[in-house]
Amino acid sequence: MSRIGVAFDKARADGRALLVGCMPAGFPTVEGSIAAMTAMVESGVDVIEVEIPYSDPVMDGPVIQRASDIALAGGVRTADTLRIVEAVAATGAPVVIMTYWNPIEQYGVDAFARDLAAAGGTGLITPDLIPEEAGEWLAASDAYGLDRTFLVSPSSTDARVRMTAAHCRGFVYATAIMGVTGARAQTSQAAPVLVSRVREVTDLPVGVGLGVGTGVQAAAVAGYADGVIVGSALIRCLLDASDSAAGLTSLRTLSAELAEGVRNPAR
Amino acid sequence: MSTDTSNPSGEVPDAAGHFGRFGGRFVPEALVAALDELDAAYRKAMTDEDFLGEFDALLRDYAGGPSLLYPARRFSAEAGARILLKREDLNHTGAHKVRNVLGQALLTKRMGKKRVIAETGAGQHGVATATAAALFDFECVVYMGEVDTRRQALNVARMRMLGATVIPVTTGSRTLKDAMNEAMRDWVANVDDTHYLIGTAAGPHPFPEMVRDFVRGIGVEARQQCLDLTGALPDAVAACVGGGSNALGIFHAFVPDAGVRLYGFEAGGEGVESGRHAASITGGSSGVLHGTRTYVLQNSDGQTIESHSISAGLDYPGVGPEHAWLHDSGRATYLPVTDAEAMAAFELLCRTEGIIPAIESSHALAGVLKVAPRLAAELGREPVIVVNLSGRGDKDVHTAGEYFGILDKE
Numbered sequence: 068m069s070r071i072g073v074a075f076d077k078a079r080a081d082g083r084a085l086l087v088g089c090m091p092a093g094f095p096t097v098e099g100s101i102a103a104m105t106a107m108v109e110s111g112v113d114v115i116e117v118e119i120p121y122s123d124p125v126m127d128g129p130v131i132q133r134a135s136d137i138a139l140a141g142g143v144r145t146a147d148t149l150r151i152v153e154a155v156a157a158t159g160a161p162v163v164i165m166t167y168w169n170p171i172e173q174y175g176v177d178a179f180a181r182d183l184a185a186a187g188g189t190g191l192i193t194p195d196l197i198p199e200e201a202g203e204w205l206a207a208s209d210a211y212g213l214d215r216t217f218l219v220s221p222s223s224t225d226a227r228v229r230m231t232a233a234h235c236r237g238f239v240y241a242t243a244i245m246g247v248t249g250a251r252a253q254t255s256q257a258a259p260v261l262v263s264r265v266r267e268v269t270d271l272p273v274g275v276g277l278g279v280g281t282g283v284q285a286a287a288v289a290g291y292a293d294g295v296i297v298g299s300a301l302i303r304c305l306l307d308a309s310d311s312a313a314g315l316t317s318l319r320t321l322s323a324e325l326a327e328g329v330r331n332p333a334r
Numbered sequence: 335m336s337t338d339t340s341n342p343s344g345e346v347p348d349a350a351g352h353f354g355r356f357g358g359r360f361v362p363e364a365l366v367a368a369l370d371e372l373d374a375a376y377r378k379a380m381t382d383e384d385f386l387g388e389f390d391a392l393l394r395d396y397a398g399g400p401s402l403l404y405p406a407r408r409f410s411a412e413a414g415a416r417i418l419l420k421r422e423d424l425n426h427t428g429a430h431k432v433r434n435v436l437g438q439a440l441l442t443k444r445m446g447k448k449r450v451i452a453e454t455g456a457g458q459h460g461v462a463t464a465t466a467a468a469l470f471d472f473e474c475v476v477y478m479g480e481v482d483t484r485r486q487a488l489n490v491a492r493m494r495m496l497g498a499t500v501i502p503v504t505t506g507s508r509t510l511k512d513a514m515n516e517a518m519r520d521w522v523a524n525v526d527d528t529h530y531l532i533g534t535a536a537g538p539h540p541f542p543e544m545v546r547d548f549v550r551g552i553g554v555e556a557r558q559q560c561l562d563l564t565g566a567l568p569d570a571v572a573a574c575v576g577g578g579s580n581a582l583g584i585f586h587a588f589v590p591d592a593g594v595r596l597y598g599f600e601a602g603g604e605g606v607e608s609g610r611h612a613a614s615i616t617g618g619s620s621g622v623l624h625g626t627r628t629y630v631l632q633n634s635d636g637q638t639i640e641s642h643s644i645s646a647g648l649d650y651p652g653v654g655p656e657h658a659w660l661h662d663s664g665r666a667t668y669l670p671v672t673d674a675e676a677m678a679a680f681e682l683l684c685r686t687e688g689i690i691p692a693i694e695s696s697h698a699l700a701g702v703l704k705v706a707p708r709l710a711a712e713l714g715r716e717p718v719i720v721v722n723l724s725g726r727g728d729k730d731v732h733t734a735g736e737y738f739g740i741l742d743k744e
């Protein structure tokens with residue numbers, strides 16, 4: 068079983084959900100992103116999701132767009148992402164990559180899988196790759212023992228939920244709302260329904276993302292999902308801060324609040 | 335206008351929208367259901383006599399088709415070739431774009447959706463979409479790069495007069511690609527009641543195939559008009575290539591005619607070697623952008639590189655996947671045309687024919703001026719070339735006026 072699978076099992080045994088925290092690679096700098104991700108792990112984030120910044124992130128809202136633009140303007144390369152994965156994996160937390168497909172296709176699918184495995188990454192979350200187009204990635208992830216997380220959505224038919232879950236390894240990503248990333252005042256009504264639809268077709272853990280930003284929301288999602296995925300709210304800690312020390316402080320505070328939330332699932 | 339949908343070249347795309355190694359669907363799962371719904375509605379419509387009849391009637395009675403095929407005698411003398419202009423500039427709203435928009439608007443109505451969104455570069459597609467939205471009583475939101483809203487201020491005003499909401503996009507390069515990103519984001523959030531009316535033969539399956547089918551009447555008409563006029567097929571067919579809809583529109587009916595050369599002219603900006611251009615096939619490489627695999631301007635990490643062109647409608651770092659395939663298969667030839675060459679051809683058409691062309695279409699005219707002598711030498715006679723005059727230049731008067739330095743200073 069993959070390292071993420073082990074972590075999900077342990078969390079299940081402890082009666083809580085896993086907290087997955089997302090940060091773009093190279094935001095605000097390569098070293099800065101390693102420091103931020105390390106601070107998140109130290110403050111209770113269980114799994115780090117490193118997003119490869121991309122010039123045309125159609126699934127992302129303004130916060131992740133802005134952070135990605137800052138990272139790209141700073142000159143971050145795909146190879147830097149692998150270095151970041153290696154540094155953060157050294158903390159002991161599982162590290163998964165979230166990426167639009169083109170950066171992987173240009174690096175070379177097999178080469179990226181090989182280098183990600185060597186860096187200690189667990190696998191990929193692929194927001195614009197559906198299993199039907201994923202032939203090369205299915206083969207490469209099998210060859211290097213990496214996890215594959217495809218997304219399911221409230222609009223997915225039952226047949227597609229089944230097909231998509233069957234191609235996942237590690238965990239399934241349920242997008243809680245119809246929309247792009249970004250913290251919202253209310254998380255969705257559609258999410259619990261979607262999670263139960265996924266559970267009908269797979270034993271894999273289910274992570275829920277899009278819209279979570281507070282400890283209360285994290286506790287609510289932890290009530291029905293195995294993983295709570297948080298991105299924009301954490302990134303905003305750094306974007307809104309007056310300096311990097313203040314940013315890390317608020318990042319630690321929010322991470323701890325969310326970690327508390329996933330440990331107290333609302334049932 | 336004709337909506338003949340027979341497809342003698344048959345085998346592409348496959349059922350999942352692949353043109354050889356290009357095309358397909360690289361989209362968030364959230365959009366798959368809507369794309370499947372659209373695909374089903376489109377396939378049903380293309381064999382439905384009522385739909386096709388309604389489409390034909392709209393193209394004829396509302397858009398003013400079929401567009402003329404005009405022998406441009408004075409321009410021909412300059413080109414050293416017999417040039418036949420397919421006058422898509424005379425369509426209602428001033429470009430070929432109205433064909434695609436009317437087709438998709440009819441489909442939108444059939445799917446029971448009441449809101450359409452669109453991206454636009456030059457503003458032509460936005461104006462056409464706003465026009466159809468007024469006609470069909472849809473709510474309409476158009477995303478347009480902030481840079482383009484300034485380059486094409488007149489078209490912004492047109493869209494607003496027609497009742498559309500124009501949203502200037504301030505992310506990325508603030509041009510067409512970023513407008514497309516914003517439209518995709520809107521669609522992901524509102525897919526239940528909204529149709530994304532993509533303006534060119536690009537994007538995820540079924541858009542490239544569907545848009546092609548809605549515009550292929552251009553070539554069906556031109557082919558018959560050329561036969562009627564000259565008694566033979568042309569030696570070549572030429573068009574400018576942005577996303578590729580007007581080019582596919584005029585190419586598609588000629589693809590099985592092996593003797594007819596197909597030329598697509600890309601925006602070479604300041605020259606492909608300068609790096610400041612929008613020639614995705616000539617100067618790009620295979621990658622994934624906006625839901626499809628095609629030729630893309632990108633760096634070695636797969637980050638999209640900003641395109642540059644004097645023509646807002648060609649200023650896009652990708653191209654429809656069917657063009658990528660026609661290029662790889664060798665059936666069509668793609669060549670770059672610089673800003674300066676396009677503007678020279680723009681001026682030449684104005685002065686020889688009394689027709690002000692769109693700057694986009696001027697790329698096709700300039701390309702023909704370049705290839706005509708070669709073709710004449712090869713054939714040993716004056717070649718006959720059908721050129722898609724995809725749009726009129728009214729929207730470009732300001733850009734061209736500045737370029738030629740003929741605007742009076744205050």
Ligand SMILES: Cc1ncc(COP(=O)(O)O)c(C=O)c1O
Pocket residue numbers: 429430455456457458459533534535574575576577578579580581646647648692694695724725726
């Ligand atoms: C007149 C005209 N021609 C051509 C184009 C380029 O688009 P396409 O390559 O899809 O025909 C545009 C786009 O706005 C246009 O307005």
